[in-house]
Amino acid sequence: MSATIIDIPVIAHDTIDVEDFVAHAHQPYIIRGAIDQWPARDWNFETLRRFGTPDEWRGNLDWVHLRPPHAEDEPFVPFPTANLGALRAEVGAAKFEYEPTEWCLPVQCPELAADVRIPRYFANDWLARLAPQLGVHYPRILIGYANTGSALHYDVFNTASWMAMIHGKKDWLVFPPSERKYLAPFAERYTPDTDALLAITNRAYRFTLEAGDLLFVPSSHYHQVENQTDSIAVTYNLFNEHNVSDVLGDLFAQGTRAPEVFRQLARLVAEEVLAA
Numbered sequence: 001m002s003a004t005i006i007d008i009p010v011i012a013h014d015t016i017d018v019e020d021f022v023a024h025a026h027q028p029y030i031i032r033g034a035i036d037q038w039p040a041r042d043w044n045f046e047t048l049r050r051f052g053t054p055d056e057w058r059g060n061l062d063w064v065h066l067r068p069p070h071a072e073d074e075p076f077v078p079f080p081t082a083n084l085g086a087l088r089a090e091v092g093a094a095k096f097e098y099e100p101t102e103w104c105l106p107v108q109c110p111e112l113a114a115d116v117r118i119p120r121y122f123a124n125d126w127l128a129r130l131a132p133q134l135g136v137h138y139p140r141i142l143i144g145y146a147n148t149g150s151a152l153h154y155d156v157f158n159t160a161s162w163m164a165m166i167h168g169k170k171d172w173l174v175f176p177p178s179e180r181k182y183l184a185p186f187a188e189r190y191t192p193d194t195d196a197l198l199a200i201t202n203r204a205y206r207f208t209l210e211a212g213d214l215l216f217v218p219s220s221h222y223h224q225v226e227n228q229t230d231s232i233a234v235t236y237n238l239f240n241e242h243n244v245s246d247v248l249g250d251l252f253a254q255g256t257r258a259p260e261v262f263r264q265l266a267r268l269v270a271e272e273v274l275a276a
């Protein structure tokens with residue numbers, strides 16, 4: 001096998017007049033023009049450093065957790081980001097897996113959350129309604145460093161996600177749900193040699209996400225992401241009636257490991273059904 005690369009559709013923010021975008025988006029999309037008016041477009045590493053003191057939790061800004069590729073049995077090791085230049089000089093062009101620890105704005109820095117404007121087509125969000133019970137809060141800032149990548153995965157509770165690229169570039173590889181069965185040997189690990197993933201699959205999206213772009217990734221789409229440059233992104237996970245079945249499927253697969261999530265979700269679905 002050798003995967004055919006599918007072009008990811010690029011659509012203009014203004015042309016999205018669908019009331020519920022998630023209902024119709026069964027593949028990834030890049031949306032242009034969505035974040036032009038966000039005050040967050042002006043963020044850079046210096047501006048972010050002004051928020052919070054270094055000993056407060058601000059994911060990946062001062063420390064980044066790294067390990068070599070294919071070293072899932074080893075722990076991530078914290079590196080001060082100020083010293084990454086020295087580390088790179090030592091290892092040359094080698095790539096590292098990084099742990100994408102995120103900076104959770106509503107909890108850690110509400111004043112920065114106001115710089116992000118949730119696009120209207122992502123406003124129908126049941127995960128936000130569960131957030132108080134489950135402790136999952138978005139939006140988040142995800143800071144990455146050149147030549148680092150994160151493991152092949154799908155997102156928490158198999159939710160959909162969007163990512164707004166604020167600064168820098170990320171190389172994305174996204175697989176349709178039909179490819180998932182082939183990817184098991186590579187799941188939850190970072191494989192810098194992406195040709196190895198393309199060699200065992202039929203179809204994939206491969207693209208670079210650039211500053212100013214907004215990416216939507218539906219549920220059940222495995223993805224592996226690499227920071228082409230140092231980067232700042234805003235991430236957000238969501239689900240609603242259109243992909244709740246993906247979330248339920250994931251919870252059933254996890255079985256008793258997620259009873260509390262199940263309980264809260266069942267309550268929410270019952271509320272929705274009874275209100276209809």
Ligand SMILES: O=C(O)CCC(=O)C(=O)O
Binds near residue numbers: 142
């Ligand atoms: O940018 C990354 O490293 C990973 C992004 C992603 O897939 C996620 O946060 O779930």
Ligand SMILES: [Fe+2]
Binds near residue numbers: 153154
């Ligand atoms: Fe993800």
